[in-house]
């Protein structure tokens with residue numbers, strides 16, 4: 001059996017708040033909870049939006065927080081990330097692509113593919129020909145699970161659907177017969193379902209939560225939902241997957257005014 005801890009969107013800053021949230025408190029609480037209860041997991045995957053605007057300072061301090069994890073951490077890039085910052089401060093597998101933060105992790109039960117959907121200068125995502133080619137070459141006979149930041153399809157989460165993977169259809173064509181589950185960050189809300197027959201899931205963020213699409217809201221009036229964060233605990237065995245949503249702190253944890 002392979003056990004994976006899945007966390008997403010810490011929006012870590014080396015100082016200050018994100019709205020009224022201290023993202024350092026949240027990440028610390030998540031890692032402490034994981035260390036206390038799931039240190040037997042094989043590794044943790046962090047599906048993007050790791051930092052704020054201070055690329056150098058945020059990644060440098062983030063690395064010290066992640067170093068507290070008792071299990072290896074595999075980080076992905078989101079729209080709020082920087083590839084140079086990743087390479088300078090975070091530990092990446094040797095098989096990581098030269099140009100992109102895209103790599104695979106082999107387990108006895110599955111091939112884990114961690115994708116790079118970052119588009120420089122955009123909140124939407126991109127999966128270009130080079131990244132597609134790499135992915136095509138890594139689809140094989142093993143059960144294959146993809147972790148990625150941007151959803152390749154609409155989730156009926158307006159206005160978040162505007163910033164999905166821009167070339168999602170090409171991505172979905174590519175994975176049609178070779179991927180067994182998608183694990184997606186970015187939307188700061190839990191959803192699950194299937195896309196072209198492939199199961200997918202999203203999570204709450206470690207940081208702030210996006211409000212539900214009703215009543216309608218727009219980015220200029222964004223107010224986080226007062227919901228507690230969670231992370232995912234995944235069990236993979238014999239081609240089967242279980243995802244458990246795991247609360248690790250109260251909503252109030254890290255709220256400062």
Ligand SMILES: [Fe+2]
Nearest residue numbers: 009049078186
């Ligand atoms: Fe995010």
